[in-house]
Amino acid sequence: MPTFDVQYKIGKFVEGVWVSRPLTGEMLYYSNKLSQANGSTSVSMGEIRAGVGNRIVAIISSDPNATVEVNDVNMSLLMRALQVGGRYGYGFPTPVCAVLTAANGKITIDPSANGTPIAGPGYSSAFAIVQKTGEKSTIESDGTPYAINSTTYDVTGFPAVNGSKYKVWYWVNSPTTEYAVVQGNIDPAIVNLRLAYPVFANVKEDDLSGSRIGTLYAIYPFLKLNGAAGIDGNGSGNSTTSLSGTAISYEDTTVSETCDNCSNAAGDLVYYLYVPCSGGDSAIEGLFLVGGEAELPVNTSKKLNFQLMVNGSPTDPDPAMMTYAASGLPTGTTVSETGVVTAGSTAGSGTVTATYTRGTASWSCPVTVTVESA
Numbered sequence: 001m002p003t004f005d006v007q008y009k010i011g012k013f014v015e016g017v018w019v020s021r022p023l024t025g026e027m028l029y030y031s032n033k034l035s036q037a038n039g040s041t042s043v044s045m046g047e048i049r050a051g052v053g054n055r056i057v058a059i060i061s062s063d064p065n066a067t068v069e070v071n072d073v074n075m076s077l078l079m080r081a082l083q084v085g086g087r088y089g090y091g092f093p094t095p096v097c098a099v100l101t102a103a104n105g106k107i108t109i110d111p112s113a114n115g116t117p118i119a120g121p122g123y124s125s126a127f128a129i130v131q132k133t134g135e136k137s138t139i140e141s142d143g144t145p146y147a148i149n150s151t152t153y154d155v156t157g158f159p160a161v162n163g164s165k166y167k168v169w170y171w172v173n174s175p176t177t178e179y180a181v182v183q184g185n186i187d188p189a190i191v192n193l194r195l196a197y198p199v200f201a202n203v204k205e206d207d208l209s210g211s212r213i214g215t216l217y218a219i220y221p222f223l224k225l226n227g228a229a230g231i232d233g234n235g236s237g238n239s240t241t242s243l244s245g246t247a248i249s250y251e252d253t254t255v256s257e258t259c260d261n262c263s264n265a266a267g268d269l270v271y272y273l274y275v276p277c278s279g280g281d282s283a284i285e286g287l288f289l290v291g292g293e294a295e296l297p298v299n300t301s302k303k304l305n306f307q308l309m310v311n312g313s314p315t316d317p318d319p320a321m322m323t324y325a326a327s328g329l330p331t332g333t334t335v336s337e338t339g340v341v342t343a344g345s346t347a348g349s350g351t352v353t354a355t356y357t358r359g360t361a362s363w364s365c366p367v368t369v370t371v372e373s374a
Contacts, residue, residue: 008202009274011216015196017070017243019079022192022222022250029079031072035240037195039068039218039270066269068193068220070243077180079241080229085187086180093120094174099133099167102160107168109153115172117148128155129169180229188225190248194218199274212277219271222248279359285309287317287356287365294352294369296343304339306354306365317356327351330371343371 014037019029042065048058072079081088096114100107107130109117117126127145131137146158148170155168197216228242249267276283286309296302306322307314319338326335328351332344335352349370356363 007213009213009216010200010202011197012200013198015198015215017072017196018194019082019243020192020194022190025192028082028191029076029243031074031076031241033073035071035073037068037070037197037218039066039195041066041270064249064269066220066247068195068218068223068244068247070193070195072241072243073238074241075239076241077178079243080182081180082189082191083225083229083242084182084227085189086182086229088180090178091173091175092177092179093118093171094177095120095169096172096174097167097169099165102162102164102166105160105162107155107158107160107166109148109155109168109170111153115174117153117170118173120171123171126150126170128158130155130158131167131169133165133167182229186227188227188245190222190224191245193220193223193243193245214274214276214280217271217273217275219273220245220247221268221271222250224248280310281358281361283311284358284361284363285312287354287363288314289354289365289367290314294341294367295372296341296370297372297374298343298345298347299374301340301342304335304341304352304354304367304369306339306356308356308363321357323355323357325353325355327353329369333369333371335369341369347371347373 014034016030016032017034017037018027020027043061044063046060046062047056048060049055050057078088080086098109098114100109107128109128111117117128119125119127126148128148129142129144130146131142146155148154149156160166195218197218198212199214199216200211201213202211223245224247225245226242228244232239247269249269251267287306288309290305290307294302294304304324306317308317322339324335324337324339326333328349329335330344330346330348330350332346333341333348333350334344335341339352339354341352349368351366352369353364353366355365
């Protein structure tokens with residue numbers, strides 16, 4: 001059997017994740033400390049059986065599914081909020097501690113030190129837990145909450161000894177406290193998620209530059225996160241952040257130029273893109289004119305459509321990277337900067353050379369243009 005020269009693409013590790021708002025592109029989150037990033041697809045294969053023996057005569061697929069499972073070692077509150085569709089921000093009731101000296105038989109909190117005492121989450125009013133410094137403290141002796149006067153900020157009801165120092169715990173609204181709130185109606189956010197995986201080669205032409213040859217991107221344009229906003233606390237590992245979810249099929253409602261009712265118009269779920277490190281110029285085999293001929297009657301116009309051949313596959317070049325030059329065209333015939341040939345009233349032929357330029361490399365395609373008499 002024949003063998004062929006193949007440059008294998010070997011993917012290993014995950015380089016980073018970018019989370020943004022769909023459609024607008026507003027960046028929401030980034031991390032390059034991922035422990036795993038696994039994508040999977042599935043579909044139900046529905047058997048249609050008929051005839052003698054109830055044979056399989058057709059298989060119709062349904063229930064397509066594309067999921068991604070990403071774990072980030074960064075403990076992100078923002079991603080936890082997105083995972084559940086919750087609230088996120090800065091400035092939240094926070095427990096603080098102050099060491100205060102009793103005077104006039106009471107302990108008074110200074111609101112200018114840590115902030116004004118308030119009720120913490122789940123509590124109905126502001127209170128303080130008081131512990132005497134220099135002594136052992138138990139729940140039985142020091143676990144009593146003492147109300148804080150909302151005007152004087154005195155800790156009421158506590159038997160303070162003048163001159164003694166006490167450690168006082170209470171709640172204030174801290175502007176530097178980051179928070180994420182899991183609301184009762186969990187409805188995970190829909191985000192645009194992009195992953196990058198480094199790609200290596202078994203053998204590279206320039207071995208001195210290492211074996212990396214490119215980057216594989218996995219793009220989920222509309223990903224419904226899966227609601228995983230928990231916290232892990234154990235001695236054998238760290239608390240991670242989940243960026244996992246299921247792709248949603250988003251259909252573009254723009255009216256197309258075709259009347260094909262049998263096309264796959266269900267919407268895309270995932271895009272996989274391989275981008276070579278060097279730009280991949282070696283994969284470009286040339287530039288060619290679609291149709292192979294450029295003929296037009298006098299006093300008419302025609303757009304010359306060129307494509308690139310990349311690894312045996314035709315693809316459209318970026319119009320901004322194309323230029324066109326004319327040589328020997330009949331009198332009155334011109335070519336525009338967008339490749340539109342406008343014929344004059346004189347028949348004849350000449351040459352239009354299209355050039356695609358990418359960096360310092362370029363590919364050209366000369367085409368004979370014939371202007372025919374009416």
